[in-house]
Amino acid sequence: MAALAVFLVTAVAVLAAATATEGAPRPFFVFGDSLVDSGNNNYLATTARADSPPYGLDHPTHRATGRFSNGLNVPDIISEHLGAEPVLPYLSPHLDGHKLLVGANFASAGVGILNDTGIQFMNIIRMEKQLRYFEQYQNRVRRLIGEEATRRLVRSALVLITLGGNDFVNNYYLLPFSARSRQFALPDYVRYLISEYRTILQQLYGLGARRVLVTGSGPIGCAPAELATRSANGECDIELQRAGALYNPQLVRMTRELNAQFGSDVFVAVNAYRMHMDFISAPAAYGFITSKVACCGQGPYNGVGLCTAFSSICPDRSLYAFWDNFHPTERANRIIVSQFMAGSPDYMHPLNLSTILAMDAAATTTAMP
Numbered sequence: 001m002a003a004l005a006v007f008l009v010t011a012v013a014v015l016a017a018a019t020a021t022e023g024a025p026r027p028f029f030v031f032g033d034s035l036v037d038s039g040n041n042n043y044l045a046t047t048a049r050a051d052s053p054p055y056g057l058d059h060p061t062h063r064a065t066g067r068f069s070n071g072l073n074v075p076d077i078i079s080e081h082l083g084a085e086p087v088l089p090y091l092s093p094h095l096d097g098h099k100l101l102v103g104a105n106f107a108s109a110g111v112g113i114l115n116d117t118g119i120q121f122m123n124i125i126r127m128e129k130q131l132r133y134f135e136q137y138q139n140r141v142r143r144l145i146g147e148e149a150t151r152r153l154v155r156s157a158l159v160l161i162t163l164g165g166n167d168f169v170n171n172y173y174l175l176p177f178s179a180r181s182r183q184f185a186l187p188d189y190v191r192y193l194i195s196e197y198r199t200i201l202q203q204l205y206g207l208g209a210r211r212v213l214v215t216g217s218g219p220i221g222c223a224p225a226e227l228a229t230r231s232a233n234g235e236c237d238i239e240l241q242r243a244g245a246l247y248n249p250q251l252v253r254m255t256r257e258l259n260a261q262f263g264s265d266v267f268v269a270v271n272a273y274r275m276h277m278d279f280i281s282a283p284a285a286y287g288f289i290t291s292k293v294a295c296c297g298q299g300p301y302n303g304v305g306l307c308t309a310f311s312s313i314c315p316d317r318s319l320y321a322f323w324d325n326f327h328p329t330e331r332a333n334r335i336i337v338s339q340f341m342a343g344s345p346d347y348m349h350p351l352n353l354s355t356i357l358a359m360d361a362a363a364t365t366t367a368m369p
Contacts, residue, residue, distance in 0.1 A: 025084035026357075027103040027153050029209070030075045031130050032162035034109030035218075035327065038075060039066025040125055041109050043091040048110035048121040053309050054296055058317055058330060068109060070295065070317045071330030075105060075160060077337040081353070082158065090133050100141050103157060106130040112167035113196045116180070120170070127163070131203055138207070154208035156364075158356075161204070162272075164217040164251070167193055168243045169226070169326075190246045194254050201258060201267060211356060213340070214255055215270040216248040222280050224294040225325035228303030234292055236280075248273050252349060259350075268356065269349045275339045279321050279332060286335060291321040295329060 030036050034048065042051045042065075049066065050056075056064040058071035066089065067073045076086045087103040088095040095104060108125035110118035115126050125133070141150045172180045172189055180189060204212060220226065221240030230237040248271070255267040283291040295314040296307035307324040314320050323329040328336065339347045341354045351359070 024101065025082050026360075027101065027157035028075070028079060028082060028084060028087050029103050029134065029157055029159045030087060030105040030107050030161075031127070031134075031159070031204075032107045032215075033111050033166050034068045034107075035165070035215075036073060036075050036105070036160060036162045037066065037068065037089075037107040037109045038073065038086065038105045039089040040091045040105065040107060042066040042089070044108075044123045044125070046110065046121050046123045048108075048118070048124055050109070054307065054311070054313055057313075068324065068327040069330055069333065070323045072333065073330075074162075074333050074337055074340075075107075077334055078158075078160065078340065078353070081337070081341060082357075090137065097144070100137070100144060101153065104134075104137050106133050106137075107162070110166060110170065111163070112165075112171060113163050113193050113200065114167055114171060114180075117167045117171040120174075127200055131200070131207065134204075134207055151208065155210045156360075157209070157211070159204065159209045159212040160215070161201075161212060162215040163197065163200075164193065164215075164247060165220050168217065168240060168247075169220055169223075172243070173240065186243060187246060190243070190250060193247065194250045197251065198254050198258065201255075205258075205262060205266060210264070210266055211360065212267050213270050213353070214251065214267050215272045216251050217244045218272045218276045219244060219280060222276070222291070223326045224292065224297065224301040224303030224322050226303070227292055228300040228325070234301075244273050255349075265350055268351060268353075270340065271343075271347045271349070272336070274347060275336045275343070276328075276332075278339075279335055283321055286321075287319070288321045288332075289319045293320070294322040294324050295320040296324050301325075 041049045050068045051064050051066045053064050059065055079086045084102055087105045088099060090104045090106045110121035110124040111126050112118060118124055138150055172178055184192060221237035226237045226240055227234060252269040255269045258267050259265050279286040279288060280291040292301055294302035295317050296311050298304055298311050302312060303325040317329050318331045320329050321332045341352060343352050
């Protein structure tokens with residue numbers, strides 16, 4: 001009987017390993033903040049949550065899932081292009097068995113590059129812990145498919161990491177005289193962020209990541225929350241825009257340096273600033289009636305406070321670029337992902353995602369016996 005049990009366990013492991021490497025969609029891992037969180041914060045005692053209506057109004061389930069969106073977010077739409085189901089939050093009790101082989105989402109709303117970013121949200125998964133969870137994930141998968149198959153799975157995966165915006169809006173500019181703004185002039189703070197981000201990306205590489213999409217900061221000065229509190233005329237806040245203008249070019253330069261260090265195009269810089277500014281500066285060209293007013297909220301530009309069941313909600317979310325005071329609608333997210341897939345080097349450097357997927361598929365085919 002014991003021998004039979006061992007045989008069955010071994011057979012299951014071999015079958016799972018074969019599934020992980022043959023014919024399965026490419027694994028996908030997600031790290032970062034609320035722009036890519038798919039529900040980890042639902043399981044935490046924090047105010048940075050999106051698990052109540054009207055969030056999820058247009059999600060396929062029509063339920064609030066923890067995504068800061070009316071529907072799907074950027075990772076969900078990338079998963080569609082991978083031909084895969086959306087990756088589950090790492091803290092979800094449903095992430096088990098074969099679902100582990102699809103990947104996992106470790107992102108947590110409110111986090112930043114720095115550990116002191118988002119302290120007002122209390123219990124969130126800071127980057128150090130997201131990376132620890134990634135190690136824990138790999139240990140779980142090793143028990144399922146073995147050491148070598150797990151190594152191949154991780155190295156073949158696509159990784160998305162989205163960080164930086166909160167380090168400005170929920171740290172440096174959170175208060176008029178924040179601790180970080182007293183410690184650093186803005187250019188020095190940006191250099192510090194880039195140095196810390198470099199360490200995070202090096203740790204990801206050390207944990208096996210070999211294709212990593214690294215998003216820059218979006219035009220945070222144009223978010224409805226900032227228009228409501230920092231803009232007198234509806235124009236994007238100059239100081240917050242300056243932060244992005246300093247941060248994004250240095251992030252691109254840093255990814256180039258890491259690629260040179262590792263001898264491969266591991267890190268792909270995603271120009272989130274330009275992707276957003278395209279429809280923020282010319283909303284009508286993308287079918288939006290506004291890029292200033294959020295669909296869900298209250299106060300000027302619907303940018304004050306949280307999106308709740310008591311908020312004003314637009315009747316047609318497809319006409320709005322912003323869902324709430326900081327986050328895009330699903331339709332805007334689809335426009336953003338279209339640039340991930342087909343954008344020029346001005347948007348995706350050095351390669352867009354369609355090119356990456358084609359190149360990696362060809363390399364895999366060539367390597368097969």
